[in-house]
Amino acid sequence: MLLGRKTLFVLGLILILVGVVQWRARAHEAAANAVFPPIGELINVGGVTVHAKVVGSGPDLVLIHGASGNLRDFTFDMADKLKDKYRVIMFDRPGMGWTDTLPKDAGAWNTAAASPAEQAILLQKAADRLGVTDPIVLGHSYGGAVALAWGLERPEKTKALVLVSAVSEEWQGDLGWQYRLTGSLLGSTVIIPVVTAFIPFGFVQKSIDLIFAPQRAPEGYNSYIGAALALRRPSMRANAQQVNTLLPHIKQMVAQYSQLTMPVEVVHGTADTIVPFDVHAKVLMTQLPNAVLTTLPGIGHMPQHVAQPEVLSAIDNAAERAGLR
Numbered sequence: 001m002l003l004g005r006k007t008l009f010v011l012g013l014i015l016i017l018v019g020v021v022q023w024r025a026r027a028h029e030a031a032a033n034a035v036f037p038p039i040g041e042l043i044n045v046g047g048v049t050v051h052a053k054v055v056g057s058g059p060d061l062v063l064i065h066g067a068s069g070n071l072r073d074f075t076f077d078m079a080d081k082l083k084d085k086y087r088v089i090m091f092d093r094p095g096m097g098w099t100d101t102l103p104k105d106a107g108a109w110n111t112a113a114a115s116p117a118e119q120a121i122l123l124q125k126a127a128d129r130l131g132v133t134d135p136i137v138l139g140h141s142y143g144g145a146v147a148l149a150w151g152l153e154r155p156e157k158t159k160a161l162v163l164v165s166a167v168s169e170e171w172q173g174d175l176g177w178q179y180r181l182t183g184s185l186l187g188s189t190v191i192i193p194v195v196t197a198f199i200p201f202g203f204v205q206k207s208i209d210l211i212f213a214p215q216r217a218p219e220g221y222n223s224y225i226g227a228a229l230a231l232r233r234p235s236m237r238a239n240a241q242q243v244n245t246l247l248p249h250i251k252q253m254v255a256q257y258s259q260l261t262m263p264v265e266v267v268h269g270t271a272d273t274i275v276p277f278d279v280h281a282k283v284l285m286t287q288l289p290n291a292v293l294t295t296l297p298g299i300g301h302m303p304q305h306v307a308q309p310e311v312l313s314a315i316d317n318a319a320e321r322a323g324l325r
Contacts, residue, residue, distance in 0.1 A: 023197075053071050061089065065093060065143050070098075070230070074088075091127075101114075102119070120146050142246070149253065155259055163268075168281070208221070212300060213301075263290055267307075268294075270298060274300075
C-alpha cells in the first residue's frame with residue numbers, strides 16, 4: 001500500500017509539473033504573438049498561411065531569412081534602404097514567424113521535414129499571388145539553401161540570386177547537441193515545451209550575440225527581431241526538423257548547381273563559424289557558372305547588418321548583371 005501511495009504521489013507530481021510547463025508555454029506563446037504580431041499580409045496558399053511584407057517599387061527582390069528567424073530580420077533597417085530601387089518582398093519561411101508549418105513539419109516529431117525545394121515552392125506560390133515576376137532572390141544562411149532551391153525550381157523565371165552566408169555545400173560532423181536534442185522524440189515532446197516555458201531572456205540575448213560574433217548586433221535589434229516567436233513550440237519543432245534534415249537535400253542540390261546559369265552574387269564573411277566560408281562559399285564558386293564572390297575579411301554570420309553596404313552593393317550588381325538596371 002505504501003508503494004502504491006508513493007507511485008500515485010510521483011505520478012501526481014509529474015502531472016502537475018507537465019501542467020505547469022504547458023500552461024507557462026502557452027502563456028509565453030500568447031505573449032509573443034501579442035508583442036510581435038504580423039507586420040505584413042497573410043496569404044492563403046492551398047490552406048497554408050504565408051506571411052509576406054512588401055515595400056517599395058522597382059524590380060522584384062525577394063528576401064528569405066535563415067534558421068530560427070523571421071522577416072523582421074530584413075525590416076529592421078535593410079528593406080528601407082532598398083525600397084527606393086526595388087519592390088522588396090519578404091517572407092516568413094514555413095514554421096517561422098507567422099507562416100504556417102508545412103504538413104511535414106506539423107507533427108511533434110517528424111523526420112520527414114519540409115525540404116528547401118518544398119519551402120521554395122510554397123513561397124513561389126505566395127509570390128505569384130503578389131504578382132512577383134522574374135525576381136532577384138536573396139537568401140541568408142538556411143534561406144540561402146531555399147534561394148538556391150528557388151532558382152533550381154524556376155531557372156528561367158529567376159533573374160539573379162544573392163547568397164549571403166548561405167548554406168550551400170555538404171559538411172562534416174553534426175550540428176551540435178542542441179539540434180540533436182531538439183530534433184529527437186524526447187527533445188520535441190519534453191525539452192522544447194520546457195524551453196518555451198522557462199528559457200531566460202539572458203540566454204536569448206547570448207544566443208543572438210553568438211550568431212553575430214565576432215561583431216555585435218545593432219542597437220535595438222534584440223528587442224525588435226521577435227526572438228520569442230522562434231521559441232514557440234511549433235516553430236522550435238519545425239526549425240529543428242528542417243535543420244537536422246537539411247544535409248541530404250543539400251547533397252541532391254549540389255549535383256544541380258551547374259544549371260544555375262543566372263547571375264549569382266555570393267557574399268560571405270571569413271569569420272563565419274556557423275556557415276564556414278571555406279566549406280560553403282569557397283566551394284560553391286567552383287560549381288556555379290556565373291557567380292561573383294564578395295569576401296568579407298573578419299566578418300561573421302550576419303553581413304546584412306554588420307557589412308550592409310557590401311550586401312546592398314551585391315544586390316545592385318546582381319540587378320545590373322541581370323539587365324534590371
